[in-house]
Amino acid sequence: MRADRLVSLVLLLRQRGRLSATALAGELGVSTRTVLRDIEALSAAGVPVYAERGRLGGFALLPGFRTELTGLNNDEALALLVAGSRRGAQAFGLGSALASAMLKVVDALPESHRDTAAGVAERLLIDPETDLLSRRVVADEVPDAIVSEVRRAVFAGHKVRIHYAAVDQPPTWRTVDPIGLVTVRDQGYLLATRSGADRTYRLSRILAAEELAEPAQRPDRVDLDRAWQERSTRFRAGDDQVTVLVRVHPARREELVGTAVAVLAEEADADGWLRLEVSFQDSRHAVWALWQLATSAEALSPQWLRTSLRDRAAAVATRYGVSP
Incomplete structure (x- = not known):
């Protein structure tokens, strides 16, 4: 993870020029002390990063520096696949991976296209946090550690043990066979089966999760859109209607x-x-x-x-x- 952060730090300096330690810390989601340690590590590795003192100072790269830093890791590639909604990436715990991947994508563009792409991106805003009436869109808050554990179980095809707090019920532990993940209006859901019966769990109500080594009992392929529609239909036809x-x-x-x-x-x-x-x-x-x-x-x-x-x-x- 530190290697990815170092790459992101270099790309930030390449694309934005001089940045303060505070600004870098905010972009990378770490402390300023961590940024300073990363700067020292880059210098020791031969990356020409230097400090400028003063009120408008910060860190910068020597002009013309370029190296091959654009290889996407697994999470970054996955984040791009769900980047149609930035908050969708957030719901699946891929927000930081998406930010890192986009830096690499921009850096991979030919220099003649890079400024044009950045200018075009400034003209587009997708899924803002508030609507025209200034009503804030409230997305589910799910700890990255929990959603990452669930995500790994879904992709690996392993059972997952979750501590789940259903509405008006005390939290209980349950072991489920994960099918897939769905995000709807900034709310994330885990589609799974439990003892062969279909179950849908809201990610924000999962208090803890543990991927198990045991293989999940599920089909090799799934039509997730159809599965969601079927569960939605059953939900709307509930007994309390x-x-x-x-x-x-x-x-x-x-x-x-x-x-x-x-x-x-x-x-x-x-x-x-x-x-x-x-x-x-x-x-x-x-x-x-x-x-x-x-x-x-x-x-x-x-x-x-x-x-x-x-x-x-x-x-x-x-x-x-x-x-x-």
Whole structure:
């Protein structure tokens, strides 16, 4: 890992010129003390890196220095395969590998193309961290050590032992046969089987993981997209699913449909509003979805849903009915 970091350090200096120890530490995800040790190691190996003193000083390479440093390691090559979403690489614990791989890719370009590519890249922004309303996209936080252990088991075809915290249940250890990894809207999932039954585990709920030497019981090849669709269909058809009748303003129809599991029936009312029969994953999901639409929608049935929304609205009205 240190060898990869030294390569990344040289590439950073080649592509960006003079950088301070603090800036290098931030790019490489290490301490400034580690950067200084790496600089000493590079100098001892004959790499012409030198220090410039002063407020605007830092470290730089002698002009014209070039060496063959662009060989991608396994994780870097893998990171490029999932680089369609930078946060997808983060979800699989490949964020640092992606950054290192991109440095090597840029360095491998002919000099005549390098500046053009950098300029074009500045004109593209993929998956920003906030939307137009400045709402921050919250990605799952999964320790690299855990996701790396799971990833190794998936690729090696070995069983993996995970300490998993399911919703509203105490964490338990379980041994599973990993099938593949999926990331959806910045949330990572492990598709696996346990005692022959399909299981889906959210990576952020895995508290610890250990790759085992025992081979996993799984087919040699898998259609991961199809497997995910099948599990998604079964999830939407769960036992807790509820069906509700709701009136909604046409301007908010897509918002309602986008949160529902399925639309079972639809017709227009005389006043132009739409009457839909829709299903939700459970009662909590139904309350949440209708609450988002405020007065642009009305739950007609079941009664428990109307009561829940009424009680919530009354509690909010009471809170704001008194002076602070």
